[in-house]
Amino acid sequence: MEITLRKPVIKKLAVLAALVILSLLAFSLNAVAVTTDQNIDVTFLKADGSGTSMADAAVNGDASYSINDQTLTIPLKPIQVGPITGYVTGITVQLAGGPVTVSTAQTAPYTATTVSIPIPSGEVQDQAQFDVTFDIYMSTGSHGTADAIMNFDFVN
Numbered sequence: 001m002e003i004t005l006r007k008p009v010i011k012k013l014a015v016l017a018a019l020v021i022l023s024l025l026a027f028s029l030n031a032v033a034v035t036t037d038q039n040i041d042v043t044f045l046k047a048d049g050s051g052t053s054m055a056d057a058a059v060n061g062d063a064s065y066s067i068n069d070q071t072l073t074i075p076l077k078p079i080q081v082g083p084i085t086g087y088v089t090g091i092t093v094q095l096a097g098g099p100v101t102v103s104t105a106q107t108a109p110y111t112a113t114t115v116s117i118p119i120p121s122g123e124v125q126d127q128a129q130f131d132v133t134f135d136i137y138m139s140t141g142s143h144g145t146a147d148a149i150m151n152f153d154f155v156n
């Protein structure tokens with residue numbers, strides 16, 4: 001009787017131990033999140049992951065993450081395609097807590113600018129990737145949206 005009772009207890013303990021190990025692993029993965037200000041090389045990849053996106057040409061140097069403001073600031077510049085100039089007028093980032101949309105609040109004539117996106121520090125990790133949608137305005141007067149993937153590479 002005693003033996004038949006013990007076996008399920010051992011099984012339960014083994015499952016518990018496995019869960020503890022898994023949560024320790026998950027914790028150590030989260031531990032790479034930033035705790036100080038961080039410069040980030042932001043790369044935009046095609047939404048299907050097949051290479052660098054056209055949107056990458058709009059990035060005007062390294063982005064910076066402020067731990068105090070919990071905000072990522074990306075420098076942007078217009079994209080020139082033949083006679084047409086295109087500008088990012090807004091960006092939506094899919095974060096763990098839901099989508100966040102910010103505007104560059106630019107008015108013509110468009111020049112180099114920055115966009116500041118609130119991102120919780122726990123999501124700011126080297127190699128992190130986020131789905132994004134750009135709001136784009138063209139010098140022809142047309143506007144639209146385009147999807148991409150935002151990739152982080154920490155700059156040391």
Ligand code: HEM
Nearest residue numbers: 046053054055058079080081084085086087134146147148
């Ligand atoms: C300068 C005027 C622009 C023109 C004439 C233009 C034209 C085009 C065309 C024809 C495509 C579809 C073909 C392709 O996949 O390569 C495309 C895709 C795309 N464009 Fe533009 N675009 C302009 C500006 C912009 C701007 C300012 C952004 C945002 C920063 C942008 C982001 C994208 C994205 C994300 C795609 C999807 C394909 C990819 O990721 O490369 N474009 N654009």
